[in-house]
Amino acid sequence: MSRPPVPLKNPAKAALLAWLVPGLGHFYQGRTGKGILYAVCIIGLYTLGLVLGEGKVVFWTWTNPLADSERFRLSFLSQAPVGLPAILAVVQSILKWYGEQPIFWGFLAEPSQIAINGLQPKLGKIVEIAWVYTAVAGLLNVLAIYDAYDGPAHIDDELEEESESATAASPASEKNAPLGGVKVEGRA
Numbered sequence: 605m606s607r608p609p610v611p612l613k614n615p616a617k618a619a620l621l622a623w624l625v626p627g628l629g630h631f632y633q634g635r636t637g638k639g640i641l642y643a644v645c646i647i648g649l650y651t652l653g654l655v656l657g658e659g660k661v662v663f664w665t666w667t668n669p670l671a672d673s674e675r676f677r678l679s680f681l682s683q684a685p686v687g688l689p690a691i692l693a694v695v696q697s698i699l700k701w702y703g704e705q706p707i708f709w710g711f712l713a714e715p716s717q718i719a720i721n722g723l724q725p726k727l728g729k730i731v732e733i734a735w736v737y738t739a740v741a742g743l744l745n746v747l748a749i750y751d752a753y754d755g756p757a758h759i760d761d762e763l764e765e766e767s768e769s770a771t772a773a774s775p776a777s778e779k780n781a782p783l784g785g786v787k788v789e790g791r792a
Contacts, residue, residue, distance in 0.1 A: 615753045622752035624687040626745045629752030642748045646741050650686050653737030660723060661734045662689060663714045664697040682739040685746045 612618060613633050622629030627643030630636070654662060662683050669676040684690035689712060696706050696713035706713035723731045 612755045615755075619749050619753035622749045623685065623745070626686065626741075626748055629749070633752065633755075638751070642745075646686065646745050646748065649737050649744070650683075650689065650741035653734045653739075653741065654689075655734075656727075656730050656737065657723065657734030658727070659711065660715045660719055661731065662693055662712055662738050664690075664693045665714055666697055666701050679735055679739050683742040685742040685749065686738075687745070690742075 618629035618633050620629070621632050622642075625643070626646035627639040627641070630639035630642060662680070663677065664680050665675050665677055667675045669678070680690075680693065683693075692708070693712040696710070699706055700714060727734075
């Protein structure tokens with residue numbers, strides 16, 4: 605039995621919404637179950653990482669990775685697909701670049717180097733777990749974005765019918781032969 609295709613509406617708009625807020629693209633498409641699943645899992649994992657890292661594990665800095673590899677935030681590249689929080693971190697970084705004060709009480713703004721260095725002795729391995737949680741949440745949202753854009757996987761009906769007709773047309777002796785229809789010489 606083949607299932608009818610899922611109406612994806614505008615795939616590009618669904619992908620953009622899924623990037624902005626995990627699950628929102630699926631809600632837009634009417635796939636509420638997936639929307640709830642993605643929203644709870646991705647936002648929950650991201651929030652847990654932020655809480656464990658005391659809000660200091662997600663931020664962006666405008667720096668050349670070759671000139672200042674210590675300050676370059678490679679982990680942000682995997683945190684960024686979560687959407688709105690990534691946009692806020694980039695906005696905070698732009699404000700700092702132009703010498704302006706951060707907005708929203710400095711949420712997702714680059715903490716001082718003293719604050720970053722103080723995380724490890726204070727939290728121990730928990731700070732690394734927090735970074736991993738936020739990065740994994742971003743990478744999971746990449747899969748959710750792709751699902752919102754391309755929809756669920758379906759077997760092509762024509763290929764399925766060809767497979768069924770090929771199975772029905774093959775002789776019974778080949779079906780019962782060892783190794784999938786290949787007769788082996790020298791066997792009794």
